[in-house]
Structure formats: C-alpha cells, structure tokens
Amino acid sequence: MDTFLQLTVDALTLGSVYALIALGYTLVYGVLKLLNFAHGDVFMVGSFIGFGVLQLLGGTSKPVVPVWLLLVLMVLAAMVGCAVLGVVIERFAYRPLRDAPRIAPLISALGVSFFLANSMQLLFGATPRNYNIFDLANASLYTKGFNVGNVHVALLRIITVVAAFVLMVLLWFLVNRTRTGKAMRATSYDREAAAMMGIDIDKVIVFTFVLGSALAGAGGVLQSLRVPTTVAIGFVVGLKGFTAAVIGGIGSIPGAMAGGLILGFAESFSQGYISTKWSDLIVFSILIAFMIFRPQGLLGRADIRKV
Amino acid sequence: MSDSTPHGSHVPAEGPAVGQDEWVARHAEQRFMPGGPLGALEDRIRRVPWWAWLILFLAAASTLPVFEHSGYVRYVAFSTVLYMLLALGLNVVVGWGGLLDLGYVAFYGIGAYAYAMLDSDKFGIHLPTIVSVPLVVAIGAIGGFLLGLPSRRLTGDYLAIVTLFFLQLFQTITTNGDAAFGHNLTGGPNGILNVDPFHLGKHDLVVQHEGIFAVSYFYVALAVFAVVFVALRFVNQSRTGRAWRSQREDPLAAEAMGMPVNWLKLLSFSFGAAVAALTGTLFAAQSASVFPLTFYFVLLIIVYTMVILGGSGSQAGVVAGAVIVSPLLELLRDPGKSRVIFFLALVGGLLLMSRRSRALGIVAIVTLAFGFAVHEILGAIDKSWIAGEHQGGFAGVTDHWVVAPAHMARWIAPTSYIGLIAAVLLVTMVRGRLRLALLVPTVYLTAFVWENVMLAKPEPARYIVLGVILIALMILRPNGLLGERRVEIV
Numbered sequence: 018m019d020t021f022l023q024l025t026v027d028a029l030t031l032g033s034v035y036a037l038i039a040l041g042y043t044l045v046y047g048v049l050k051l052l053n054f055a056h057g058d059v060f061m062v063g064s065f066i067g068f069g070v071l072q073l074l075g076g077t078s079k080p081v082v083p084v085w086l087l088l089v090l091m092v093l094a095a096m097v098g099c100a101v102l103g104v105v106i107e108r109f110a111y112r113p114l115r116d117a118p119r120i121a122p123l124i125s126a127l128g129v130s131f132f133l134a135n136s137m138q139l140l141f142g143a144t145p146r147n148y149n150i151f152d153l154a155n156a157s158l159y160t161k162g163f164n165v166g167n168v169h170v171a172l173l174r175i176i177t178v179v180a181a182f183v184l185m186v187l188l189w190f191l192v193n194r195t196r197t198g199k200a201m202r203a204t205s206y207d208r209e210a211a212a213m214m215g216i217d218i219d220k221v222i223v224f225t226f227v228l229g230s231a232l233a234g235a236g237g238v239l240q241s242l243r244v245p246t247t248v249a250i251g252f253v254v255g256l257k258g259f260t261a262a263v264i265g266g267i268g269s270i271p272g273a274m275a276g277g278l279i280l281g282f283a284e285s286f287s288q289g290y291i292s293t294k295w296s297d298l299i300v301f302s303i304l305i306a307f308m309i310f311r312p313q314g315l316l317g318r319a320d321i322r323k324v
Numbered sequence: 325m326s327d328s329t330p331h332g333s334h335v336p337a338e339g340p341a342v343g344q345d346e347w348v349a350r351h352a353e354q355r356f357m358p359g360g361p362l363g364a365l366e367d368r369i370r371r372v373p374w375w376a377w378l379i380l381f382l383a384a385a386s387t388l389p390v391f392e393h394s395g396y397v398r399y400v401a402f403s404t405v406l407y408m409l410l411a412l413g414l415n416v417v418v419g420w421g422g423l424l425d426l427g428y429v430a431f432y433g434i435g436a437y438a439y440a441m442l443d444s445d446k447f448g449i450h451l452p453t454i455v456s457v458p459l460v461v462a463i464g465a466i467g468g469f470l471l472g473l474p475s476r477r478l479t480g481d482y483l484a485i486v487t488l489f490f491l492q493l494f495q496t497i498t499t500n501g502d503a504a505f506g507h508n509l510t511g512g513p514n515g516i517l518n519v520d521p522f523h524l525g526k527h528d529l530v531v532q533h534e535g536i537f538a539v540s541y542f543y544v545a546l547a548v549f550a551v552v553f554v555a556l557r558f559v560n561q562s563r564t565g566r567a568w569r570s571q572r573e574d575p576l577a578a579e580a581m582g583m584p585v586n587w588l589k590l591l592s593f594s595f596g597a598a599v600a601a602l603t604g605t606l607f608a609a610q611s612a613s614v615f616p617l618t619f620y621f622v623l624l625i626i627v628y629t630m631v632i633l634g635g636s637g638s639q640a641g642v643v644a645g646a647v648i649v650s651p652l653l654e655l656l657r658d659p660g661k662s663r664v665i666f667f668l669a670l671v672g673g674l675l676l677m678s679r680r681s682r683a684l685g686i687v688a689i690v691t692l693a694f695g696f697a698v699h700e701i702l703g704a705i706d707k708s709w710i711a712g713e714h715q716g717g718f719a720g721v722t723d724h725w726v727v728a729p730a731h732m733a734r735w736i737a738p739t740s741y742i743g744l745i746a747a748v749l750l751v752t753m754v755r756g757r758l759r760l761a762l763l764v765p766t767v768y769l770t771a772f773v774w775e776n777v778m779l780a781k782p783e784p785a786r787y788i789v790l791g792v793i794l795i796a797l798m799i800l801r802p803n804g805l806l807g808e809r810r811v812e813i814v
Contacts, residue, residue, distance in 0.1 A: 052481045109749055113799045120424055121798050123484060124632060127426075128794030131625050131787060138784040139777065140738045252621055256492055259485050294500040301493050305474045308486060 022168040024289040025282075030174045030243070032281020033181035037236035038258030039265065039273035039280075040188060041229030047205040047268040048225045050119075051111060054126035057255020058133035059102055059230050063095040063237030064246040065137065068146045070094045077152040084154045088242075092180065095234035103230025104223055112219075130251065137248040147245040177239045184235055185274055188228065192270060197224055205268065257284075260304050266317020275315055279303075374557070377640065382550055386543065395536030402537070402610065404650040405545040406603055411630045411642040412552055413599030418628075419636035419807075420560060421592030422572030426624060427471060427487030430494035431464050431597040433619030435604020437498065437510065438463050440614045443520040446511070453522045457605050464601020465594045472593035491624065498616035515615035522609045531610055541610045548606065552599055557639060559595070568592055622787065626653065629790050632797050635807020644805060649790075656786035659779045666774050670767070687760050691767045695725040698768065702727055726775045737777045744773045 038060055045053045070091045075081040082090070110129045114122040150158055150173065161172040192198040203211040204221045212218050237246070240254075257280060265276025280300060287299040307314065388401055410432060417425040442449055442456040451459070471490055502512030510516065522529040522544065530538050559565055571578040571585045579585045608614050626649065634645025656662040674688040729736065747766040751759055778785035797804065 046481075050481075052484060105749065109752070110795055110799075114802075117798075117802060119481075120418070120422070121802050123424055123481070124628065125795050125798040127625065127628065128791045128798065131621075132791030132795065135784040135787040135791060136741070139781050139788060140741055253492065256485075256489055260489065263482065263485060294496070294503070297493060297496040301489050304486065304489060308474050308482065312482065 019167045020289060022165055024285050026168065026170055026174060027289075028282040028285035029278070030177050030281075031285055032278035033178045034236050034240045034277075035257055035261045035280045036274045036277025037181050037184065037232045037239070038254060039261035039277045040185065040270065041233045042259050042262040043265070043267055043270060043273040044201075044225050044229040046262070048201060048208075048222055049111070049115075051122050052126065052259070053111075053229075054123070054255060055106055055110075055129040055133060056229070056233055057253070057258065058130045058137075058251035059099050059106075060233040060237040060240075060254050060258075061246065061248060061251040062102055062133065062137065063099045063234030064241040064250070065141065065146065065237075065248075066095040066098040066234065067091040067238035067241060068148060068246065071148060077149045080153070084158075087153075088176070092235050092238045095238045096231040097234075099230040099234030099237070100227040103226040103233075107223060107226040112222075130255070134248055134251050141248065143248060145245040145247045146241070148241055150242050173242060177242065180235070180239060184232060188232065189270065191228065197221070201225060257300070260300060263304065264307050264314055266314025268318075269314070269316045272314055272316035279315075374640070375554075378550065378553060381643075382546060385546055389539040389542060398539055398542060399537040400651060400654050402542045402545055404646060405542065405549055406607055407627065407630060407646040407650045408643050409545070409549055409552060409603040409606075410600060410627045411634070411646045412549075412556060412639065413596045413603065414627050414631050415636060415639060415642045416556060416559075416599065417592050417596035418631055419638070419642070420565065420568045420572065421589060421596075422568075423589060423592065424481075424484040425487050425593065425596060426484050427490035427494070428596060428600060429619045429623045429627065430491045431468060431600035432604045432607070432623070433494055433498065433614075433616075434467055434597075435460050435464050435601030436608040436614045436619070437516070437604075438601070439605040439608040440516040440519045443609075444516055445518050446516050450520060453524060453609075457602070460605050461598050461602050464604070465598040467601075468593040468595075468597025469590055471597075472590040491619075491621070495616055495620060498619075510616075513616060515613055517613045519608050519612045519614065521612065529609075531612060541606070545606055548602065552602070553639060553643075556595070556599075560639075564588070564591065625787070625790060625794070629794050629797075631804075632794060632802075633804055635804025638804070638806045641804055641806030653786055653790070656789060657782050659782060662782065662786070663775070663779060666771075670771065674767075683760055684763075687763050687767075691764045692725070694764050695768055695771070699724055699727055726771050728776055732776060732780075740769065740773050741777055744769045 038056065041056050041059075042053060045051060045056070071077065071087070074087055074090065080087050106129055110125050111122050114125055158173040158176070159171050162170045162175060164170070192201060200211070200216045200221050201224065203214065203216055204218055208218060211221075240246070258277075261276035261280040262273050263276070264279055265272030265274070280303075283300055283303055284296050287296040291299065385401075385405075389398055392398060392401075410429075414425070414428050417423050417428065438460045439456060441447060442451045442459065443453070444450075471487065474486065498510045498515075499513050501510030502508045502514070520528070521531050522541075529540050529544065531541065532538055560568075567578070567583050567588050568591075570581070571583060571588050575585050578588075607618075630645035630649045631642045632645070633649060634643065635641030652665070655665055674684065674691075744766070747762065747769055751762050751766050754762060778788070
C-alpha cells in the first residue's frame with residue numbers, strides 16, 4: 018500500500034510536468050498542424066534559464082530573496098525567456114514554410130531542435146546542472162509537507178503539482194473565456210475561414226507559440242527542481258510530451274492534461290512494479306496501442322476528411 | 325541530371341509524353357531551356373546517361389587509395405561510402421515514399437547488432453558471411469515492415485513520432501539488453517566486441533593491414549553501393565516506383581486509382597530498412613564492435629542533412645549530399661582545417677554574391693576594412709584584447725583582422741553568440757540599404773564567434789553547422805542541390 022501511495026505521488030508530479038509539455042505540443046498542433054520537434058529543447062532552455070536566475074540571486078546556499086519569491090522569479094523568467102524563444106523559432110523557422118509541403122516544416126523543426134541542443138552545449142557545456150534545492154532554507158522544501166500513512170509528501174512535490182495545475186487552469190481560462198482564445202479556437206478549427214472572418218492568423222499563431230513555450234519553460238524549471246538538467250534532455254522530454262499529447266488526443270487541451278497524467282502513471286508504476294529500465298518499452302506499447310485502436314486519442318475528435 | 329520524376333526528362337518537341345500534364349511539361353521545358361554556349365554544354369552534360377555518371381564516379385572513387393596512403397583518409401572514404409548507402413536507403417522512404425521515417429538509423433543499428441550477434445564470440449555463432457548478410461537484410465526488411473504496420477493508417481506526423489519513439493526504444497533495448505530476463509543479449513552499454521570480419525571459407529577480409537585501415541573494406545563497400553544504387557534505380561523505374569511517387573504526391577488520388585497505398589508505404593519502409601541493415605553489417609564487420617550510442621539522433625540528423633542537401637528524390641543528389649557532408653564533418657573536427665573552411669566559405673560566398681550585385685562587392689570590401697579598423701582600435705585601447713592565441717592561418721592575415729581576446733571572460737561567448745543569432749535574424753528581416761549596412765558587422769561578428777567560440781569546441785560546433793544547413797535549406801532551397809523543383813498545380 019505504501020509503495021502504491023508513493024508511486025501515485027511520483028506519478029502526479031511526473032504527470033503534471035508531462036502535461037505542461039504536452040499542452041505546448043497540442044496548442045501548436047491544433048493551430049498549425051505542425052509537430053514542433055523543438056519543443057523539448059525549449060523546455061531544456063527553460064530549465065537553464067531557471068538555473069541562471071537561481072545563480073544570479075545568490076544560489077541555494079544564501080539566496081538574497083525569500084524562498085517563495087525566488088521560486089516565482091525562476092519560473093517567471095523561464096516562462097518569459099522561452100516565450101521569446103518560441104516566437105523567434107516560429108518567425109524564422111516555421112513561418113516561411115507555412116505553405117510548403119507537410120514534410121518541410123517537420124525537417125526544419127528537427128534542425129531547430131538539433132541547433133538549440135548543440136548551441137546550449139557550445140555555450141554552457143555538457144555537464145549536468147543541479148539546482149541543489151535541498152540546500153534551500155534548511156531542506157524545508159523536502160522535510161515539510163504532510164504524511165499519508167507512512168508516505169511523506171514533500172512540499173516540493175506539492176508546489177510542482179499545484180503550480181502546474183494553476184498554469185493549466187489559467188490556460189483553460191485564456192483559451193475558453195477570452196477573445197484571443199476564441200480566435201485561437203477558430204483558427205484551429207478552420208484557418209482559412211477564420212482569416213476570412215477577419216482574424217489575424219499571424220497574431221494568433223504567435224500567441225499560441227507564446228503560450229506553449231511559456232508552459233514548456235515553467236515545466237523545465239518545475240522538473241529541474243527535483244532532477245538535474247543537462248543540455249541533452251530535450252530529446253527524451255519532447256518525445257514523452259508528444260506521446261502524452263497523442264494519447265490524450267492531439268489538439269485537445271483537456272486531452273493533453275489527461276495524457277500527461279496517464280503517461281506519468283504508466284511510467285511511475287511500471288518503474289515501481291516492473292523495472293526501471295523497461296518503462297520506455299511500456300510507454301511505447303501504450304502509444305502503439307492507441308495508434309491502432311484509437312488514433313484520435315482519448316479526448317480528440319476523429320478526423321473526418323471531406324474530399 | 326534528371327532523376328526520379330518523369331517531368332525532369334527532356335520534353336520532346338511534339339509535346340509531353342503520355343500521362344504528363346501539358347502545363348507542367350511546358351514549365352519544365354522553360355526551366356531547362358539552354359541558352360548560349362554554356363547552355364549547350366549544360367544540355368550536353370544533361371544528356372549523359374546515368375550509368376555513365378555512375379561508372380565515372382566509381383572509377384574516380386576506386387583510384388582514391390592509389391593516391392592516398394593515410395589510413396585515416398581511407399577510413400573517412402570508407403565511412404563516406406557507408407553514408408552514401410544510408411542516404412540511398414533513406415531516399416527510398418523520404419524521397420520516393422514521401423514518409424518521414426525518424427527511426428531509420430535504428431535499422432542501421434539492427435543490421436549492425438544482428439550481424440554482430442550472428443558472427444561473433446557473443447553467442448559462439450560464426451555464420452559464413454554469405455549466409456549472415458542476406459539473413460540480416462531480411463531481418464531489417466521484416467523489421468521495417470513490422471514498424472510500418474501500426475503506423476500505416478496514420479499520416480505523416482504520427483508516423484514521425486512512432487518511428488522516433490522506435491529509435492528511442494532501440495536505444496533502451498540495446499543499452500539495457502545486458503540484463504533482459506536474466507540473459508545478456510546485447511552487451512549493454514559495452515556493446516558487442518570482437519565481431520568477425522567478412523569471411524569466405526577460411527579466409528578473413530582483414531580490417532587492418534600492418535596497423536592501418538585495410539583498403540579492402542572500402543572496395544567491398546563501393547561494390548555494395550554500386551549494386552544497391554543500380555537495384556534501387558530499377559525499382560524506381562518500375563511499376564512500384566511509379567506507384568510510390570504517385571501516392572507521395574496525392575495518396576487519395578492514388579487510392580482512387582486502385583493503388584494499394586498502405587502496401588506501397590510498407591514496401592518503401594521495408595526497402596529503406598533493408599538497405600540500412602545491409603549498411604549495418606558493413607559497419608559492424610569493419611569496426612569489429614557495436615555500441616548503442618552509435619545509432620542515435622545525431623546520426624539521424626546527419627543522414628537527413630545529406631538527403632535534404634542533395635535533394636530528396638534524386639539518387640545522384642543524395643549521394644552528392646553524402647559526399648559533401650561526410651568529409652565536411654570530418655574536416656570540422658580539426659580547428660585548423662575548420663578555420664580554413666570557414667574563411668574559404670566566407671570569401672567564396674561574398675565573391676559569388678558580389679558577382680550578382682555590385683553592392684555586395686562593396687559590402688565585402690567595407691567588411692574587410694571594418695575588420696582591420698576594429699582590430700587596430702581595440703588593440704590600441706588594450707593589447708590583451710587582440711593577444712589571443714593564433715594558430716596562424718592564411719599567413720597571419722586573419723590574425724590582424726579578427727579580434728581574439730587573450731582570455732575569454734565568461735560573458736563573451738554567450739553574448740557574442742546570441743548577439744550573432746540576433747544579428748543574422750535582423751538581417752533577414754530588413755530590406756534595402758539597411759540590410760547591406762547591417763551585413764558588415766554581422767559578417768564580422770560571425771568571424772569573431774567562429775574564431776573564439778566555435779573553434780574552441782569542435783564537437784557541438786560542427787553539429788550546429790549541420791542544424792543551420794538543415795534549417796536554411798528547408799527555407800531557401802527545399803529541393804536541395806540536385807532535386808527536382810516540383811511544379812505544383814493548384
């Protein structure tokens with residue numbers, strides 16, 4: 018029972034971060050029908066921005082600001098930095114290819130991903146960066162929290178999950194309750210018709226990239242609070258995030274959240290009960306199963322093509 | 325060189341061939357209309373049949389070991405041939421099938437691992453080469469077929485993600501395969517060592533001759549390349565090849581015409597995977613060992629760059645792409661050589677462009693003057709700014725042109741690198757004189773970054789070059805060097 022609870026806590030932390038990444042994929046895919054391979058690397062850049070801010074503010078041993086402000090500033094800086102990065106990527110690598118054959122922006126995205134990962138390695142080296150959150154305020158982020166049975170739920174995990182869910186609620190509000198969100202949904206539904214209705218498509222797409230990349234940046238910091246980051250994580254993280262988006266139904270925002278959580282649970286439980294080494298295999302099997310039996314994903318619409 | 329697509333061939337005067345759109349043919353003809361003596365020459369070159377080019381290329385390639393005795397160069401030549409084979413195989417999937425297969429190098433790995441398992445002390449099996457190689461190719465083909473099965477219903481994007489995940493899975497399996505259900509299957513991160521070389525009867529095809537790379541593998545690889553090239557060429561000109569292209573252009577129309585679209589996709593997957601597996605056996609036999617990390621994302625990007633640079637869909641193109649990219653990557657390993665390459669590319673690029681417009685010629689001269697001026701001024705302010713280490717390329721000319729600080733403060737590298745990216749992006753955004761004016765500091769900044777930031781770390785630097793090539797190609801010339809520009813009918 019304790020193992021089960023512990024794994025559930027792990028799954029929730031892992032899954033909420035996956036959901037943040039999956040949201041970025043799903044938003045961009047919904048509007049542009051483009052698989053943004055560079056998204057995982059934007060996540061990686063976000064985790065490095067968070068690290069940079071942490072170092073600027075004195076590191077974990079003697080921070081110059083209160084702990085809560087430090088965390089907020091790290092997440093905010095990563096969100097802003099990644100949003101700018103996302104807009105630049107869209108403007109220069111994807112926009113010129115918007116009317117090209119489908120395969121062209123995909124290859125360009127691969128190039129961007131490779132470029133980002135290697136540029137970061139060039140500038141900051143391949144050594145892992147550890148936030149050393151344990152040193153922060155006498156390890157209170159680890160020791161505080163609450164207990165469920167014998168399982169200790171650390172404050173850090175609560176912060177991660179709550180922050181991720183706050184961001185998702187904000188996103189839901191933006192997409193469903195604002196004018197820009199309405200424009201996004203319209204564009205996603207039918208880009209040409211939306212353009213005819215006077216929606217500025219370029220603006221909507223830029224806004225989508227801002228949202229998606231900002232979420233990736235926040236996810237990068239939240240993830241790196243617990244796990245050290247390197248310049249090479251983008252590939253695997255992007256893969257997992259995209260799998261989550263596909264499982265949930267690509268293009269659907271609640272689907273991405275559900276997919277992220279499912280992936281988190283699948284990975285955490287297969288690591289806990291079966292083997293840490295083979296969890297990739299299990300996740301891949303789930304992906305294949307979805308591809309065969311429910312290609313539109315959990316909450317996605319089936320794609321009906323009119324010829 | 326007309327390749328893969330029927331519109332590329334010279335259109336006869338009486339009109340387009342049967343099955344060819346008249347409008348497309350007319351436009352294709354306009355593009356190929358030769359003019360002047362150069363045009364006549366071009367026309368003559370265009371008429372040389374493909375097999376003549378192939379023989380010429382093979383003849384030239386096979387004389388290389390006669391002139392070059394360094395084992396390193398011969399090894400690079402050998403690996404270039406491997407890249408050529410990989411590019412040919414990927415061309416079947418991407419260029420002809422129109423499918424984005426991101427798990428391609430996993431089949432290269434499967435080929436290498438399968439050969440290593442069938443011919444090494446690992447399991448004590450030592451199959452004769454003539455048995456094991458066809459077996460491995462069959463394994464590759466079946467593997468490609470199986471991977472294609474779940475994805476056959478899915479369009480390009482889903483296929484990309486399934487295949488990419490497959491590549492990751494291949495990594496997981498090979499790295500953790502040393503403890504699979506209590507058995508050591510793949511050797512884990514340590515790979516499989518002591519793989520047999522190719523052998524016939526009792527005779528081994530030696531890998532090393534007196535301590536240096538034995539040239540025999542180069543010739544074997546070249547022979548395999550010739551066979552694969554010709555075989556794929558015939559496949560492409562067959563019924564199947566035409567069907568591939570038609571489903572690439574419009575799967576719906578192809579299906580309406582009664583073509584088995586899914587079957588065709590699986591077939592192109594299988595062909596690509598088989599070629600990759602075959603290449604894998606060559607690799608494993610020559611290097612006598614296989615490790616998981618050889619077959620990963622980096623290799624995938626390299627092969628994709630070759631195919632895209634050469635022009636996907638064109639066999640000659642992808643081979644040219646491999647012949648360009650593979651040695652380029654080798655040269656970029658060495659700071660001295662990569663400096664020379666960089667300045668040659670810079671000067672060459674500016675010269676080429678200045679032929680087209682005089683303004684760019686002026687830009688080139690101004691940049692030159694700008695560099696010397698900046699160098700002198702900074703040198704006058706503080707000697708340490710220009711006291712950086714120089715290996716002395718180009719008789720010291722660049723030493724007096726590019727600023728090189730004696731020691732790089734920590735902020736210099738990120739600032740200048742990100743500044744360079746911003747400058748390049750800005751140049752693409754503005755027009756007219758402003759662009760020309762901005763070009764001067766941008767070019768100079770490029771040289772500065774290359775000298776001081778990129779040369780210090782050749783490993784990421786050469787991959788950055790690859791990424792930039794890929795992005796720039798997709799935007800500026802998606803059809804590559806020799807690929808067909810598609811005339812699209814809307």
